Amino acid sequence: MKLDSLGQFLRCAARLEADAADGYEQLAASIDRTAQPELHGMFCKFADFSRLHLDEVLKIQRNELAREYAIDDERFEWPDGLSPENPLALVDLEDITPMQALHCALEVERRACDFYAHIAGRTRSPRVQELAQEFAEEEAEHVAHVRRWIERARGMVEP
Numbered sequence: 001m002k003l004d005s006l007g008q009f010l011r012c013a014a015r016l017e018a019d020a021a022d023g024y025e026q027l028a029a030s031i032d033r034t035a036q037p038e039l040h041g042m043f044c045k046f047a048d049f050s051r052l053h054l055d056e057v058l059k060i061q062r063n064e065l066a067r068e069y070a071i072d073d074e075r076f077e078w079p080d081g082l083s084p085e086n087p088l089a090l091v092d093l094e095d096i097t098p099m100q101a102l103h104c105a106l107e108v109e110r111r112a113c114d115f116y117a118h119i120a121g122r123t124r125s126p127r128v129q130e131l132a133q134e135f136a137e138e139e140a141e142h143v144a145h146v147r148r149w150i151e152r153a154r155g156m157v158e159p
Contacts, residue, residue, distance in 0.1 A: 002122045009119065009128045011069045013057045013135060016112065018071045020085035021050035023108070027101055030093040039098050042149055046105065046142070050085070053138065060131070085112035085139075102153055106146045113139035 003009040028043035054071075061068045082089035091104045113136050120132035 002124075003119050003128055003132075004123050004125045006125060006127055006131075007061075007065055007069070009123075009125075009131065010057055010061050010065070011071075013131075014054055014061070014069065014071050016083055016085050016115070017050045017054035017057060019083035019089075020087075020108070020112070021047045021054060023083075023086040023088045024050060024105075026093060027087045027096075027105070030096055031098055031101060036098050039101070039149075039153065043101070043105070049142070053135075064127075084108065084115040099150075099153060102146065102150050106143065106150065109139055109142040109146055113143055 003012065024043050024047035028040050028047060031040045031043060033040040058068050078084065085108045087101075087104045087108050090107060091100065096104075116132045116136035116139060120129050120136055123129050123132065
């Protein structure tokens, strides 16, 4: 995939972050808050991170494009048909175990990191490259965070 238009890239990033926030909220809801309060809280925190990233993207739209695009699915098609950072694109939440939920989170964070890194490496736009690289680095931090949670969770939840 190649994105050379700043507007197209920012619409894509906004959709990705909105999908991620929604997916993480639903993933959090699938975890028993009483039995796994820390894990439930982590998924809520990731939903919050996604909303913060969405706010960042919308601010960049306003500052650099003098407008804020509506967040809609009609303007962008994902390369494989799935939003890279939406957990709901990869799993059925019914009967998901906490460890499965963590591995799902790891996969979608990797997918988001790879998605942004791919755009950074292919675009002809210096600004899109700069933003895509910055977003890829943020997603790489999330990958590391989820990996730490998986290691920690090995003692908290079933393998």
